[in-house]
Amino acid sequence: MTQSTNTADQLLLKAEYLNKKFSISTGRGFKKLSYYAVRDLSLEIKKGEIFGLVGESGCGKSTLGSMLLGLQKPDSGSILFEGKDLTNLSSSKLKELRKDIQTVFQDPYDSLDPRFTIRQIMEEPLIIQGIGPAEKRTEIILSLLDRVDIPSDFLSRYPHQLSGGQRQRLCIARALTLSPRFLILDEAVSALDVSVQAQVINLLLDLKEQLELTYLFISHDLSIVKFMSDRIAVMYFGRIVELADKHELSRNIRHPYTKALFLAMPEPDPDIPVEVNHIEAGVPSLINPPGGCAFHPRCPYATDRCRKEAPELREISEGHLVACHLACEPIS
Amino acid sequence: MKSILKNKQIVIGGVLILLIVLLVLLAPLITSGDYSSVDLPNKHLAPGPGHPFGTDYYGRDVWTRILYGGRISLSVAVCATLLAAVCGTLIGSVSAYFGGAVDFIIGRIMDVFMSFPMLLSSLIIGIILKASVRTMFLSIGIPCIPMFYRMTRSNTLSIRERGFTKAAVSMGSGPMRIVLRHILPNVLPHILVVFSSAMGGCILAESSLGFLGFGIPQPTPSWGLVVNEGKSFMFQCPWTAGFAGLFIALTVLGFNLLGDGIRDYLDPKIRNSYL
Numbered sequence: 001m002t003q004s005t006n007t008a009d010q011l012l013l014k015a016e017y018l019n020k021k022f023s024i025s026t027g028r029g030f031k032k033l034s035y036y037a038v039r040d041l042s043l044e045i046k047k048g049e050i051f052g053l054v055g056e057s058g059c060g061k062s063t064l065g066s067m068l069l070g071l072q073k074p075d076s077g078s079i080l081f082e083g084k085d086l087t088n089l090s091s092s093k094l095k096e097l098r099k100d101i102q103t104v105f106q107d108p109y110d111s112l113d114p115r116f117t118i119r120q121i122m123e124e125p126l127i128i129q130g131i132g133p134a135e136k137r138t139e140i141i142l143s144l145l146d147r148v149d150i151p152s153d154f155l156s157r158y159p160h161q162l163s164g165g166q167r168q169r170l171c172i173a174r175a176l177t178l179s180p181r182f183l184i185l186d187e188a189v190s191a192l193d194v195s196v197q198a199q200v201i202n203l204l205l206d207l208k209e210q211l212e213l214t215y216l217f218i219s220h221d222l223s224i225v226k227f228m229s230d231r232i233a234v235m236y237f238g239r240i241v242e243l244a245d246k247h248e249l250s251r252n253i254r255h256p257y258t259k260a261l262f263l264a265m266p267e268p269d270p271d272i273p274v275e276v277n278h279i280e281a282g283v284p285s286l287i288n289p290p291g292g293c294a295f296h297p298r299c300p301y302a303t304d305r306c307r308k309e310a311p312e313l314r315e316i317s318e319g320h321l322v323a324c325h326l327a328c329e330p331i332s
Numbered sequence: 333m334k335s336i337l338k339n340k341q342i343v344i345g346g347v348l349i350l351l352i353v354l355l356v357l358l359a360p361l362i363t364s365g366d367y368s369s370v371d372l373p374n375k376h377l378a379p380g381p382g383h384p385f386g387t388d389y390y391g392r393d394v395w396t397r398i399l400y401g402g403r404i405s406l407s408v409a410v411c412a413t414l415l416a417a418v419c420g421t422l423i424g425s426v427s428a429y430f431g432g433a434v435d436f437i438i439g440r441i442m443d444v445f446m447s448f449p450m451l452l453s454s455l456i457i458g459i460i461l462k463a464s465v466r467t468m469f470l471s472i473g474i475p476c477i478p479m480f481y482r483m484t485r486s487n488t489l490s491i492r493e494r495g496f497t498k499a500a501v502s503m504g505s506g507p508m509r510i511v512l513r514h515i516l517p518n519v520l521p522h523i524l525v526v527f528s529s530a531m532g533g534c535i536l537a538e539s540s541l542g543f544l545g546f547g548i549p550q551p552t553p554s555w556g557l558v559v560n561e562g563k564s565f566m567f568q569c570p571w572t573a574g575f576a577g578l579f580i581a582l583t584v585l586g587f588n589l590l591g592d593g594i595r596d597y598l599d600p601k602i603r604n605s606y607l
Contacts (some may be wrong), residue, residue, distance in 0.1 A: 071502060098504040102502065105498070107495055111495030111496050111498075113496040113514055114600065115517050116496075124505075125503040128505045129503070160601050171499075178503070
């Protein structure tokens with residue numbers, strides 16, 4: 001999974017200062033409360049890499065994913081896909097660009113229309129994008145179904161006749177019909193059994209090599225992200241708190257939250273002593289975010305500075321970014 | 333087409349409706365065609381030769397009155413329900429699609445409608461407009477709109493958030509395609525269920541309005557009117573109200589079977605189970 005040097009610096013996607021605010025009604029009159037799901041978030045994804053994004057539920061991972069996919073518009077900030085800004089393209093240009101960015105959702109039961117046959121499901125993106133004629137579409141569909149190992153006599157079946165793993169493979173095949181270059185995998189294996197998970201992960205890795213794809217792999221499960229990704233970003237409270245190459249990250253953790261996530265990973269070897277996790281369980285309220293560093297109420301190392309001043313994401317060594325005032329030395 | 337005939341509900345319901353519609357359409361050929369002339373010496377005759385369903389208080393042939401009455405009852409029921417279904421589905425999907433202020437305003441208007449008993453709204457509309465068959469469609473159809481509105485709105489809202497609609501957007505699909513290909517086909521089964529039950533309600537509503545004097549003006553018969561006229565003599569000569577009631581019941585049954593059958597037929601999970 002190492003990158004060749006000539007493509008390493010080619011950017012595929014660059015997001016800058018993304019903000020997304022949601023409002024919820026209080027149930028009392030017309031008063032509404034708002035909170036930031038994603039706050040001043042910037043990231044760069046290079047061609048051909050698997051960019052892993054981890055964080056606990058509600059930290060804004062999926063919101064970020066759907067903004068990069070163009071399903072939601074950020075309130076501010078820009079998303080450059082190969083230099084074109086997704087946030088202010090005309091609808092016809094955006095439709096053209098959608099071919100390049102496709103997605104696989106978490107729930108394979110929910111993301112396939114129950115009234116469509118497998119053929120209709122696979123054909124839909126091709127019809128929407130005006131790719132034809134019918135024979136060519138059938139050819140594309142059959143070759144993709146073959147790639148994801150779904151027999152071609154399933155074409156006239158309906159999604160409910162497929163197993164969970166087959167459905168998720170179908171979702172992957174559908175995402176590939178438009179020959180995209182960038183796939184957003186939002187918890188794409190989280191709803192599957194462990195054995196099926198392994199199967200789908202291997203399929204994704206094979207497809208990435210064969211079709212020269214770039215992945216954004218979003219998950220709450222650090223062990224899978226660690227296995228899949230080249231670089232990992234850890235998200236907390238709508239911001240990236242640490243971003244590094246996966247080897248660098250497992251050797252040299254600088255943010256206490258990342259440390260906590262790594263400690264929470266189950267260790268298959270019983271001889272390795274279990275380290276105690278110092279992090280308190282409660283996630284602070286999104287509506288009344290804590291001042292200063294959003295992590296300070298749960299951080300065992302918090303100082304006065306952390307309570308007053310929010311840390312910037314800064315580079316502490318080549319390609320390793322951390323948002324913590326105390327990140328000068330590795331956490332023991 | 334073959335598989336549609338395997339659905340017993342569709343077949344039975346369809347045959348029932350077809351039979352009733354045929355009888356009603358062929359009324360001039362299979363009846364005397366005289367549904368209004370009074371023949372007092374022959375009042376309250378029991379069913380027998382010449383009068384298959386007997387005669388009523390004025391000596392009119394019940395068979396003739398029921399078949400001619402079906403023209404009014406069926407057309408009012410079908411048109412009123414269609415009116416309500418089309419308007420309700422349209423308003424409901426617009427409301428769900430645009431959300432925000434549009435949804436809020438439409439929702440409150442519908443609340444006002446729903447807070448009245450349906451009969452009262454029918455009467456109000458009936459009073460405002462002049463009595464005619466068209467008024468009948470409106471006064472029965474309009475109060476039914478909220479049923480379809482509520483059902484369409486809530487289902488559209490939930491389907492819009494499903495993964496497959498989001499996937500369609502990410503493939504570049506426009507709103508029209510999503511509504512036509514994903515939302516409507518998934519809302520349709522629910523509309524059908526409401527449709528078949530609303531149909532029965534509309535036939536009954538027409539008879540209640542007739543009873544209150546807001547129906548089709550005399551002497552044109554309708555099923556509701558025949559039932560109401562026969563009601564007073566229910567124990568001396570049950571055939572008047574009985575046969576008219578039977579026709580109402582069979583029609584409602586037919587539409588319910590047809591509606592349920594089509595709903596099952598459209599669902600791939602159920603359809604394939606008996607193929």
